[in-house]
Amino acid sequence: MNDPIIPPLAPVALHHALITWQQQNGRHDLPWQQQPTPYSVLVSEIMLQQTQVATVIPYYQRWLEKFPNFESLAAASEDDVLTLWQGLGYYSRARNLHRAAQFVVAERGGILPPCSEQLREVPGVGPYTAGAICAFAFDHPAPLVDGNVTRFFSRYFGITGDVTSSRVSKHIWQLADDYTPPQNNRVYAQALLDMGATVCTPSQPQCHGCPVQSSCNAWQTDRVLQLPEKKKKAPIPTRAGWFGLDVDPTGVVLVQRDTAAVWPRLWCLPEFTEQPTKLELHGEFRHTFSHYKLNVQVFTYQAAADNRRVPWQELTDYALPTPIRRYLMALKKKL
Ligand code: SF4
Numbered sequence: 580m581n582d583p584i585i586p587p588l589a590p591v592a593l594h595h596a597l598i599t600w601q602q603q604n605g606r607h608d609l610p611w612q613q614q615p616t617p618y619s620v621l622v623s624e625i626m627l628q629q630t631q632v633a634t635v636i637p638y639y640q641r642w643l644e645k646f647p648n649f650e651s652l653a654a655a656s657e658d659d660v661l662t663l664w665q666g667l668g669y670y671s672r673a674r675n676l677h678r679a680a681q682f683v684v685a686e687r688g689g690i691l692p693p694c695s696e697q698l699r700e701v702p703g704v705g706p707y708t709a710g711a712i713c714a715f716a717f718d719h720p721a722p723l724v725d726g727n728v729t730r731f732f733s734r735y736f737g738i739t740g741d742v743t744s745s746r747v748s749k750h751i752w753q754l755a756d757d758y759t760p761p762q763n764n765r766v767y768a769q770a771l772l773d774m775g776a777t778v779c780t781p782s783q784p785q786c787h788g789c790p791v792q793s794s795c796n797a798w799q800t801d802r803v804l805q806l807p808e809k810k811k812k813a814p815i816p817t818r819a820g821w822f823g824l825d826v827d828p829t830g831v832v833l834v835q836r837d838t839a840a841v842w843p844r845l846w847c848l849p850e851f852t853e854q855p856t857k858l859e860l861h862g863e864f865r866h867t868f869s870h871y872k873l874n875v876q877v878f879t880y881q882a883a884a885d886n887r888r889v890p891w892q893e894l895t896d897y898a899l900p901t902p903i904r905r906y907l908m909a910l911k912k913k914l
Contacts, residue, residue, distance in 0.1 A: 584799050584800065585794045587735060587736050587794055588791060588794050591760075593791065594758075594760045596790045596791050598763060601766055601770035601773060602766065604773075610636060610643075611639060611715075617690075618648055618680075619643065620711055620712045620716045621679065621701075621712060622642055622643065623635070623639055624708045624711045625703065626638055626642075626667065628672060630667060630668070634667070638663075641663065642663060645659075646660075646663075646680075649689050650680075653677075653681045653683070658898065660673050660676075660677045661845065662895075666904070670842070670843075670898070675702060676703065678702040678703060679703050683701060691712065691716075693712075693716070693717035696709075698712055706723075706724070707723050707724060710722050710724070711768070713764070714764045714767075715769070718765040720760060720761050721759065722756040722758075723755065724755045725772070726775070727772050727775020728755065728775055729742055729807055730779055730806075731774050731775045732754055733751070733797075733806045733808075734784075734796070734798070734803060734806045736796055737800060737806070738751065739806070741810040742807040784803055815870055815871050816871045816872070817872040818872070818874070819873075819876070820873050820874070820875045821851040821875075821876050822847070822850050822876070822878070822903075823849045823858075823877075823878055824878065824879050825879075825881055825882040825886070826914070827888075829888065829890060830888045830890040830891050831894070831907060832849065832886045833849075834847060834886065841868075841873075845898050845899060845900050846889070846897040846898060847900055847903050848877065849882065855878050858879060859878060859879045860879075861878060862876075862906065863876050864877075877906065891911055891914075894907065
């Protein structure tokens with residue numbers, strides 16, 4: 580006969596287990612954990628979306644030096660904001676952060692409240708970021724669910740069904756809410772994130788070092804790697820893009836893209852609307868966006884004399900799409 584399944588711990592016991600684990604094993608030295616404010620938490624959370632902690636740290640430090648608060652960021656030009664963001668990718672995050680700062684200064688007198696609902700009125704602040712600001716900046720009770728928490732909860736509570744569906748997502752948010760402690764939410768929330776990032780990882784989770792292994796449903800039912808369940812994604816389409824390259828030892832011709840284009844307002848090689856037939860192919864690369872792949876061909880061409888030729892040494896002062904910057908940096912080394 581199989582052993583009976585041990586049910587998940589009740590909220591108080593789970594808090595105790597996770598908080599004790601976090602204090603002994605969790606992350607305490609991250610720069611945004613030192614004297615957190617609503618502003619610094621917002622900056623770090625937006626930077627951490629789709630980006631590894633180690634990559635974010637130097638960007639976060641530079642950002643706080645240049646824009647230490649909502650007022651300084653709100654007053655900055657979009658070009659300055661995008662240039663400082665250069666290399667982190669997903670520039671829409673930088674624009675959202677800029678818009679959020681302008682909103683907070685203009686509409687909220689530069690102050691954010693410890694209230695999830697009011698925080699969500701700030702542009703670019705969704706339920707997760709609002710929960711993170713409540714927890715980390717104010718130590719207030721508010722739930723937060725991201726990919727790490729979703730994975731940990733799915734396994735710990737044995738939740739089946741597509742985690743990207745609204746039904747399962749609602750269920751996980753409800754659990755997160757039910758399990759949010761009235762006190763010490765800062766440490767508890769950090770424990771949830773650290774568990775997902777360092778113990779209950781997507782592949783090779785460290786179940787033997789897990790503080791709640793004995794009551795974990797997935798562990799007891801041998802479904803650790805089957806959870807969370809995700810619907811298979813349809814393959815994403817591939818598109819083609821053609822760009823012009825006019826370089827000499829002094830610099831490269833760049834244009835600022837339209838607001839409606841891919842990579843809005845970034846500086847880029849001029850783009851052709853169709854594949855050139857009479858130009859020489861200089862190189863090719865592929866870039867993957869969230870919804871499609873872009874196969875890029877770069878052609879040598881001669882730009883009109885009135886185009887902007889950016890000196891090589893000034894290239895870092897311009898916000899460029901990451902793959903274009905990589906292409907030009909590699910080229911510069913060969914010149
Ligand atoms: Fe995750 Fe394993 Fe811990 Fe369960 S026992 S919560 S699967 S690390």
